[in-house]
Amino acid sequence: MRAALEANGKASLRQRDLPAHVVVYYVIALGLYMQSSYREVLRCLLEGIQWLMGPSATMRVASKAGISQARTRPGWEVLRHLHDAVVRPIAGRDTKGAWFADWRLVSLDGSTLDVADEAGNEAAFGRPGASRGSSAFPQIRFVSLVENGTRVLFGSEMAPCATSEITLARPVLARLQPGMLCLADRxxxxxxxxxxxxxxGADLLWRLRKNLRLEHDRRLPDGSCLSRIYPSERDRRHGANAVVVRVIDYRLEGIAGAEPIYRLMTT
Structure with a gap:
């Protein structure tokens, strides 16, 4: 906690009722106790701190104005620093749904979150369009890696709602590691x-668009086949810069006329 504050130049330089490290704990607590008022969450947090420090410690619950001012001091950079340092996959070997063979299963996906209807949030994140004007709330778009067995979101990137998920996915993919099997939609x-x-160093299993051209180079015993992908049609014609992939396709059982679903896997 203190390392994240110092790294971002937000450590408290003088004694306050709400020093910077307490404010960060407070912001985390707000996310855990969303049903309670701001002052009630702070009161519970300070009671816990007083219990740790002993009965001689005195704690005073700040006013609403004091809480608001304290929350603006650390800034979002500290929370981002803390998130990236702490949030990571946590599944053990016995965690149900977290593993396939020796691979840790993770998924790449994105979504949006409504944020408070305030001018600052609207300026920072924008509002999505609606059938009549614009949405009732500003929105953040985010892309994350999700540990399948625990649903822990890690490596997250956030931006205004007009940002594409592809743009956000690029830095997220840097959090993949050897031993992971990453699933992703087409x-x-x-x-x-x-x-x-x-x-x-991670292995990949990604769904594909049905109109993607994939030559079947060699059929494998399990029914999948080896193929190649190229950066452009020109490279395809010249056989340049090819990446060998494994193609898995199947039809939805019991559905007449169902189209094949194709997935690519690293070889």
Missing amino acids: HFFGYDMWNLARGN
Whole structure:
């Protein structure tokens, strides 16, 4: 906590009722006790601190204005620093749904979150369009890696709602590690994105668009086959810069006329 404050130049230089490290704990507590008022959450937090420090310690619950001023001092950079240092996959070997063979299962996905209807949030994040004007709330768009067995979101990137998920996914993929099997939906697939993800040593299993051209180079015993992807049509014609991939396709059982669903896996 203190390291994150010092790294961002936000450590308290003088004694306050709400020093910077207490404010960061307070912001975390607000997310855990969303049903309680700001002052009630602070009161509970200070009671816990007083219990740790002993009965001689005196704690005073700040006014609403004091709380508001204290929350603006650390800034978002400290929380981002703390998040990136602490939030990571936590599944053990016995965690249900977290593993396939020796791979740790993670998924790449994105969504949006409504934020408070305030002028500052609207200026920073914007509002999505609606059938009549604009949305009732500003929105943040985010992309994360999700540990499948625990649903822990890590490596998250956030931006205004008009930002594309592909743009946000690029820095997120840097958090992949060897020993992970990353699942992703078809709109994330592209030659550059594929190479960026596999460059970190993780294995990939991504769904594809059905109109992607994939030559079947060699059929494997399990029914999948080897193929190649290229950065452009020109490279395809010249056989240049190819990346070998494994193609898995199957039809939805029991659904007449169902189209094949294609997935690519690293070889």
